[in-house]
Amino acid sequence: MPFTMCLAIPARITSIDGNDAEADIGGVRRKIGIMLTPQVQVGDYVLLHTGFSIGIVNATEAEETLALFRELAEVSEIR
Amino acid sequence: MRFVDEFHNPALAQKLARAIAGISTKPVQFMEFCGGHTHAILRHGIRDLLPPTVVMRSGPGCPVCVTSMRDIDRAIAVARTPGTIVATYGDLVRVPGSQTTLERARATGADVRVVYSASDALEVAEQNPDRQVVLLGIGFETTAPTVAASVIEADRKELANYRVLSLLKLTPPVMRALLDSGETSIDGIVCPGHVSVVIGTHPYDFIPPRYHVGCVVSGFEPLDILRSIQLLVEQAEQGTPSVVNAYPRVVHADGNPVALEMMARVFEPCDAEWRGIGTVPASGLALQPEFERFDANAAFDVQVETSPEPPGCRCGDILRGAAEPADCPLFARSCTPEHPVGPCMVSNEGACAAHYRYSTSA
């Protein structure tokens, strides 16, 4: 994975131990810090940046965005 | 990977691009602030999908690229101080300072270690109690809270040998500086998605009314970027610039309050030097007096001269959106990723590296 300073990638939390958690990043397991997202739960997807979770991915919003993209694409077809 | 692959769909991307072409009548120039966006735009050929009326320009959102040569020289001077270990994120080791690089300083005896995370640097400090461990804190608001977290952790563990050389930088102040300079005409900004996870969307609110420039917070997958460009085109066509969050699956208007609180506890804004841009007021982060004992600036009194930029290198112009990599006479000739002359060719988020790797003109 190329190192990029600003990039964060989605990772699924598999277990939590205080300020630390284990996350599954596309099949690879890693210890990550969750100090910045203390409300995170096992099973959540977080955005992982330089070893820390910096935000939680909202699956409902993700679905809605995808639905919007599909809709926009349809409209472009009709035009 | 979940939440990534779904946003790649090339067929949908083509259709979104067609929709953009369908609504675009006036020529516009948008800046993608973030180097991550620059990388993605070139990698996925998004420029080629856009109608000729829509021109994308890269901005200063590449932490390695905007680190001034003087700061690189300072980092090298710290690394050469006996009894010191410098911990740094990957790309910085290859950026040329005025004389040498951190990588070459390491080859001649300096202890420079590449870390993935600020917590790795903390671990190095714990394992080497008789040495000073200095984390080179580069990055924007995405990274700043993680560095803050490491300082709070070091404080809790009462580590006396962990320090941060803060070269951290802030996004909204430099956006203001670029817009105030008026050097590059910008009709809209693709705002950095992961910076915005931390700071939210409100810090951009001053931009549309004051500069008549739209701000769309964007994700990093091709569909996200195309949608953000589409929104900016709509705003430009209708003359209604505003701040829009096009990355709601991770960005909230108020950002991440925990991360913001931690950042504010550990750091305070300070003036910072940006490569190619100069000193921008309140655009950097310095340690709060309460955490001064973790400040490498206080512990290492290294004086370095103001260093001239490498001759011929146009990174500065590129970071302000005033030039493209192909405008640099050294691009792909004497400057390549193997032998970088300037930082924009070193970092994955640098415009020159991205153009070299992905554009057909290279």
Ligand code: SF4
């Ligand atoms: S091609 Fe190399 S020398 Fe030219 S601007 Fe880019 S980094 Fe600088």
